[in-house]
Amino acid sequence: MEARFTTLLFDADDTLFDTTRNEEQTLAALFQEKGLPYDETVLARYRAISREMWGAFEQGRLEKAQVQHGRFARLARELGLSADTSDFFPSFHRLSLERLILEPHALEVCRELARTRRLYVITNGTAAIQRPRLERTGLAPFFTDVFVSETLGVQKPQPAYFERVLQAASAQPAHTLVIGDSLTSDIAGANRAGLHCWWYNRAGAANPGTATPDREIHDLAELL
Known part of the structure; x- marks a missing residue:
């Protein structure tokens, strides 16, 4: 340099x-902790939603809190899950810190x-x-x-x-x-x-x- x-x-x-590998491991752990079914479809959908919402944040169209919490609410809706996602974001980051790579x-x-x-x-x-x-x-x-x-x-x-x-x-x-x-x-x-x-x-x-x-x-x- x-x-x-x-x-x-x-x-x-x-x-x-x-973060790519961390995210994969963390999302699987989150769904296991919440007793929800998990497979590669869940991961793919989460990543697509997250990418779209973070892009909107970069452009100033969403607030950070809307991305942090909203991606899980939207994921649950699109997967047809009835889970309450209000605590998914703090749980996700707690689990993420345990799996740093x-x-x-x-x-x-x-x-x-x-x-x-x-x-x-x-x-x-x-x-x-x-x-x-x-x-x-x-x-x-x-x-x-x-x-x-x-x-x-x-x-x-x-x-x-x-x-x-x-x-x-x-x-x-x-x-x-x-x-x-x-x-x-x-x-x-x-x-x-x-x-x-x-x-x-x-x-x-x-x-x-x-x-x-x-x-x-x-x-x-x-x-x-």
Whole structure:
């Protein structure tokens, strides 16, 4: 990595944490805890609903609480379940914290980068679980701060989100690099804010051309 990048802004979900696998295990555990039938159809439907609703949140069409709780209510409706989903969200995150999985090489890469650079987490996720996730996985010592959209009052990919992060971190745009897996949130947000960005594309997904990363990487070790 170029020496000019002294401030690194890491997305959390599916960049530092393997949220895809965590989500699969957590949803299965949640349905087992609630005594509800579970199979791959449930997971596929949940992911489709979650992807759609988080996309609406990024666009400012939904509030975060509507996504957090509403995805489970909608899932139950679409599956024809009569379950009361009012406590699904806190249960899901409790179970999620018990099943944390880091992306490959995340720990060693962050440890090495933190020797010479300042690392921050940038996320639209739930504020209450961000620091516990870092602490439980051993990442906490390598990060100077965590910037959560609900705390800042604006979400990725809005330019104002990145402006507030840069101000809080006393970082210069020319020396700041965004690293994330989401084209619509991380990369598009960095583009709109005029920041350099690397797309972490572990799955080898196609880029439809809606966002332009400076570089595409498939392993976090490529950051070294």
